[in-house]
Amino acid sequence: MSFSIKQSALTMDVSSSILHKRSPSIRSSFSPSLNLENNTNKRAFISVSKPLHISSIESCCFHKEKKPVIHCKAYEADKSPSSSAAEAEGKSETAQRVKIGIYFATWWALNVVFNIYNKKVLNVYPFPWLTSTLSLACGSLMMLVSWATRIAETPKIDIEFLKALFPVAVAHTIGHVAATVSMSKVAVSFTHIIKSSEPAFSVIVSRFLLRETFPPAVYLSLLPIIGGCGLAALTELNFNMTGFMGAMISNLAFVFRNIFSKKGMKGNAVSGMNYYACLCMLSLVILTPFAIAMEGPHMWAVGWKEAVSLIGPQFIWWVAAQSIFYHLYNQVSYMSLDQISPLTFSIGNTMKRISVIVSSIIIFQTPVQPINALGAAIAILGTFLYSQSFNKRLFHRPESHKLSLLQAKA
Numbered sequence: 001m002s003f004s005i006k007q008s009a010l011t012m013d014v015s016s017s018i019l020h021k022r023s024p025s026i027r028s029s030f031s032p033s034l035n036l037e038n039n040t041n042k043r044a045f046i047s048v049s050k051p052l053h054i055s056s057i058e059s060c061c062f063h064k065e066k067k068p069v070i071h072c073k074a075y076e077a078d079k080s081p082s083s084s085a086a087e088a089e090g091k092s093e094t095a096q097r098v099k100i101g102i103y104f105a106t107w108w109a110l111n112v113v114f115n116i117y118n119k120k121v122l123n124v125y126p127f128p129w130l131t132s133t134l135s136l137a138c139g140s141l142m143m144l145v146s147w148a149t150r151i152a153e154t155p156k157i158d159i160e161f162l163k164a165l166f167p168v169a170v171a172h173t174i175g176h177v178a179a180t181v182s183m184s185k186v187a188v189s190f191t192h193i194i195k196s197s198e199p200a201f202s203v204i205v206s207r208f209l210l211r212e213t214f215p216p217a218v219y220l221s222l223l224p225i226i227g228g229c230g231l232a233a234l235t236e237l238n239f240n241m242t243g244f245m246g247a248m249i250s251n252l253a254f255v256f257r258n259i260f261s262k263k264g265m266k267g268n269a270v271s272g273m274n275y276y277a278c279l280c281m282l283s284l285v286i287l288t289p290f291a292i293a294m295e296g297p298h299m300w301a302v303g304w305k306e307a308v309s310l311i312g313p314q315f316i317w318w319v320a321a322q323s324i325f326y327h328l329y330n331q332v333s334y335m336s337l338d339q340i341s342p343l344t345f346s347i348g349n350t351m352k353r354i355s356v357i358v359s360s361i362i363i364f365q366t367p368v369q370p371i372n373a374l375g376a377a378i379a380i381l382g383t384f385l386y387s388q389s390f391n392k393r394l395f396h397r398p399e400s401h402k403l404s405l406l407q408a409k410a
């Protein structure tokens, strides 16, 4: 038998009355697994769908001091409960790891390909406002086709959903175009080194705007992030202020995107993939007039002729690749958010930056001084420390604080 007990967001206080009511019908034994979803519209839940044995949920992480709230002693008589429990637990953990591994590998690979093609295009066609718009247009088209052909389920959205999405889309648009402007001016690796400092922006915004306080370990972890990024910036051979500021603005915008996104999505039942699709379409509407004002069709046409004369007709495939891979990597990352915890996502994002930094340095043969590489390594180490210290705090605070911590976390 399998069932799940859903609780309101991040409240882990399992109601013993519900469990006791249901316990007579529990035939096989079970093991609760805790899953803290990043998206606040999802509910934290205790899944008991696995055919395992457990005599109490005392070991469940948040209430060690409490007495066991449930005893379930029923299990298949011909099997040792502990061995079948361990076996099923092992299988489930392995399956989860494989799933997360596949998500991460896909996300990183798509992101690396996007970054390579994006830079190849920008090197010969330096119109970041247009290329940013094309990425969003391509994603919007792909999703409209997916909905029309029923490859993806069409989301049911209303005006309230769009109102909540609007500030998220504004922040997404600013973050996207600022990162692309940055990459048009500096090496891909440098943009991503600066972008690895996003947690520092998250803490600063949460501290001063949301009045959230953090434990000393979180603040301390910002030192290597800020110091490492500073060292990398000071020793960057091809430093450019517009490139640097673009990455910094992108960091700030994405912190606001995450905060608005978590606040605005409460109670909506749109999947990660469709949420990103709607975000992409709204961002396209917002960005298009600005792209025309900043660059414009005349400059785009002249630049296009030059790029094609330099690269050949295949240049159009480079543009197509950067647009398609931009959409795909974002789609996979939003789909991952449906599946993994904020901590796992945050670590995955840091690993993604390492993949992009290393691969772009190799492919574009970016000159790197040892001191510059040291700065990048310190910054990335700081991001790991930040994730760890944030996570420890998250799981040792009263329940009422967990939601606000998750909301503040980039």
Ligand code: 3PG
Binding pocket: 175, 176, 177, 179, 180, 195, 254
């Ligand atoms: C963009 O163009 O939106 C940025 O490259 C996004 O960067 P990120 O998803 O790696 O933060």
